[in-house]
Amino acid sequence: MSMEDQKPILEVNELNTTFHRNGRALPAVRDVSFSVARGEVLGLVGESGSGKSVTLRSIIGLARRYGDVTGQVRWKGSDLVAMPDRVLRHKQGREIAMIFQEPMTSLNPLLTVGLQLEESLRAHTDLQRKARHDRAVEMLDLVGIPSAAQRLKDYPHQFSGGMRQRVMIAIALAANPKLLLADEPTTALDVTIQAQILDLILRLAQDMDMGVVLVTHDLGVVAQTCDNLAVMYAGRIVEQGPVRDVLRAPGHPYTVGLMRSVPENLPPRTPLSSVPGVPPSLDALPTGCVFAPRCSSCIEPCLQDRPALTLITDRRQVACFNPVTNAKGNVA
Amino acid sequence: MTAVMQIRDLHLRFPTGRSLADFVTGRPGREVKALNGVDLDLKRGETLGVVGESGCGKSTLARCIVRLHTPSEGSIEFEGQDIFGKASRDDRSYYRRVQMMFQDPYSSLNPRMTTGQILTEALKVHNMRPEADIPARVAELLDLVRLPQDAQGKLPHEFSGGQRQRIAIARALAVEPEVLIADELVSALDVSVQAQVVNLLLELQQELGLTILFVAHDLRLVRHVSNRVAVIYLGRIVEIGDSETLFSAPSHPYSQALLSAAPSLNPDNRGAVTRLEGELPSPLNMPKGCPFHIRCRHANDVCRKDVPALQPFEGRGEVACHHVKEINAYA
Numbered sequence A: 001m002s003m004e005d006q007k008p009i010l011e012v013n014e015l016n017t018t019f020h021r022n023g024r025a026l027p028a029v030r031d032v033s034f035s036v037a038r039g040e041v042l043g044l045v046g047e048s049g050s051g052k053s054v055t056l057r058s059i060i061g062l063a064r065r066y067g068d069v070t071g072q073v074r075w076k077g078s079d080l081v082a083m084p085d086r087v088l089r090h091k092q093g094r095e096i097a098m099i100f101q102e103p104m105t106s107l108n109p110l111l112t113v114g115l116q117l118e119e120s121l122r123a124h125t126d127l128q129r130k131a132r133h134d135r136a137v138e139m140l141d142l143v144g145i146p147s148a149a150q151r152l153k154d155y156p157h158q159f160s161g162g163m164r165q166r167v168m169i170a171i172a173l174a175a176n177p178k179l180l181l182a183d184e185p186t187t188a189l190d191v192t193i194q195a196q197i198l199d200l201i202l203r204l205a206q207d208m209d210m211g212v213v214l215v216t217h218d219l220g221v222v223a224q225t226c227d228n229l230a231v232m233y234a235g236r237i238v239e240q241g242p243v244r245d246v247l248r249a250p251g252h253p254y255t256v257g258l259m260r261s262v263p264e265n266l267p268p269r270t271p272l273s274s275v276p277g278v279p280p281s282l283d284a285l286p287t288g289c290v291f292a293p294r295c296s297s298c299i300e301p302c303l304q305d306r307p308a309l310t311l312i313t314d315r316r317q318v319a320c321f322n323p324v325t326n327a328k329g330n331v332a
Numbered sequence B: 001m002t003a004v005m006q007i008r009d010l011h012l013r014f015p016t017g018r019s020l021a022d023f024v025t026g027r028p029g030r031e032v033k034a035l036n037g038v039d040l041d042l043k044r045g046e047t048l049g050v051v052g053e054s055g056c057g058k059s060t061l062a063r064c065i066v067r068l069h070t071p072s073e074g075s076i077e078f079e080g081q082d083i084f085g086k087a088s089r090d091d092r093s094y095y096r097r098v099q100m101m102f103q104d105p106y107s108s109l110n111p112r113m114t115t116g117q118i119l120t121e122a123l124k125v126h127n128m129r130p131e132a133d134i135p136a137r138v139a140e141l142l143d144l145v146r147l148p149q150d151a152q153g154k155l156p157h158e159f160s161g162g163q164r165q166r167i168a169i170a171r172a173l174a175v176e177p178e179v180l181i182a183d184e185l186v187s188a189l190d191v192s193v194q195a196q197v198v199n200l201l202l203e204l205q206q207e208l209g210l211t212i213l214f215v216a217h218d219l220r221l222v223r224h225v226s227n228r229v230a231v232i233y234l235g236r237i238v239e240i241g242d243s244e245t246l247f248s249a250p251s252h253p254y255s256q257a258l259l260s261a262a263p264s265l266n267p268d269n270r271g272a273v274t275r276l277e278g279e280l281p282s283p284l285n286m287p288k289g290c291p292f293h294i295r296c297r298h299a300n301d302v303c304r305k306d307v308p309a310l311q312p313f314e315g316r317g318e319v320a321c322h323h324v325k326e327i328n329a330y331a
């Protein structure tokens, strides 16, 4: 790869998203920074409520409709956070596409699947009618829906849940986006279809130079698809780096806890290890490290100050005063 | 271990509407064949895992067991008594002894009732305790599922997903069931919460001697919790056997393909997968012969003609495949 290829296409700097509810400020995303290069897949993992979806929604410009978003999202030389809605709308769906966490609710039950695909192509590409139809057939085919040409005339309720999810993926990918924000795209799918969809996303990333941010709670999916991994906890990235490095030797106690929760290389029916306790509520974060109340490596400074994300090896960052040094995940 | 539940030749067909073409040609309405002859024993105290592609009939089977569906053919016996027979229909205790827990506890918990009220109601409906003993039992149940006592006064939305799942488990346990049907119980939870719920189930099973049917897409999890596993394809069991044996050496071509699709945690093991060719055939249009023959690379004429029966295979449980011997000869 040349230097040009490795230059990030997406750079997120100090992203902060705050919601206001009943006069209280909820810091849903705090100081999040990462970058994605062409053809690269970044995995985003973390406990429910840690801010993964809000991060994606902040990047594509949806979160600012109901929350305060600050920081920078650098995309092709401009800053999406500062961009007026009118200009941003032109990029949404065309250059930057998102697959939402609840795809079942994003299809219109009254329109055929074909119409919805072609409508999206009309809005986001310059293709003519005939070309749009061909592209729609091609996309359904790509996501593994058999007899695609006939199925275009069907309504969403005539598709199984997994097929509807694949239609949403087809719609997101139809306009050849350069950045795909995928929020748990395969969680409702069985392993065989999941493998098929992840293959497709990987192929597009490689062949079309598409950058991908992939939110998932399946560490197997991360291991199989991502180049880099960022772990979020209570709105912050607490560890990030190349997938191999992080999964082989996790440094943040929370990452270690997540990895140990996966039943792998364990005697059957023995207790799984899990991170004790529950995540803090956003309007009552502990002073000091946000993970301290649940952390078994907690030391004195953790209760006073918040650890910043710092490099612990040449490519890996961890936000912790007392990182785990020789944790083995359960990767053999 | 003796069988608590005996399922024999279970069939369930859902009628679907007649299409215009059906009317024109005078064809009767079509049917979705969701279950096509399931034979299964659930042994007392075991966890039986059930896996298979989406739409293969896992939930339908679970729902038959708790009588949410009535099968078109076949029988289910609980302790020797037909659960769809008149005697069982009149006996309300079945609803207590066999409990189902759903994927989304949010939709099955009344959003306007506090945890305390939800548990109290469950205890009252089945007359589990005299009125005076109910508060103590509610407290005990919360302890059992490791929820703090102040949870009693809170509404479902005030809990995290994992905590809500525990309320659902506490409600199921309130009535002291013998069999738990867990359909995608932990699928929507993140890994550390999944681990907490799974540990709770394993512990409760030991303490209370529960029998569990565990349906899930996450193969790693099914392997970890199950004693035995059944692999379903198009409404039929194609392989069943000891969990460790089946996961480490699946014998049916479909099990082999399905299990190899589970994403490995090791980033250096990428793409080591036997891909399943083609799509699951529509249950509207069942193939003749072996239901898997359209996608099976070992298929020959016999497979396209005759349905293979589920038969014991060399100490590896039971397998429904004409060529299981040859296929596994070199393995």
Ligand SMILES: Nc1ncnc2c1ncn2[C@@H]1O[C@H](COP(=O)(O)OP(=O)(O)OP(=O)(O)O)[C@@H](O)[C@H]1O
Pocket: A019, A020, A021, A026, A028, A046, A047, A048, A049, A050, A051, A052, A053, A054, A055, A066, A101, A282
């Ligand atoms: N519109 C909103 N108004 C107020 N708070 C919100 C809003 N959207 C999200 N939040 C809060 O922001 C936090 C982060 O939510 P987010 O949806 O990003 O979590 P997540 O990491 O995607 O979790 P999950 O794995 O459950 O999808 C949560 O505490 C959530 O309650």
Ligand SMILES: Nc1ncnc2c1ncn2[C@@H]1O[C@H](COP(=O)(O)OP(=O)(O)OP(=O)(O)O)[C@@H](O)[C@H]1O
Pocket: A161, A190, B014, B015, B032, B033, B034, B052, B053, B054, B055, B056, B057, B058, B059, B060, B061, B283
């Ligand atoms: N009420 C119903 N009416 C008509 N068809 C139904 C009904 N319920 C289920 N089916 C069909 O029966 C088949 C089996 O469905 P079932 O829900 O049991 O699958 P499953 O194995 O649980 O799948 P998943 O993994 O997606 O939950 C599917 O083809 C489904 O479309």
Ligand code: SF4
Pocket: A252, A253, A254, A289, A290, A291, A292, A293, A295, A296, A297, A298, A299, A302, A307, A319, A320, A321, A322, A323
């Ligand atoms: S900073 Fe301290 S409390 Fe926080 S994760 Fe590291 S060791 Fe634990």
Ligand code: SF4
Pocket: B252, B253, B254, B290, B291, B292, B293, B294, B296, B297, B298, B299, B300, B303, B308, B320, B321, B322, B323, B324
């Ligand atoms: S019976 Fe034939 S088609 Fe069916 S799984 Fe065995 S080899 Fe394949």
Ligand SMILES: [Mg+2]
Pocket: A052, A053, A054, A101, A183
């Ligand atoms: Mg989310």
Ligand SMILES: [Mg+2]
Pocket: B058, B059, B060
């Ligand atoms: Mg189901």
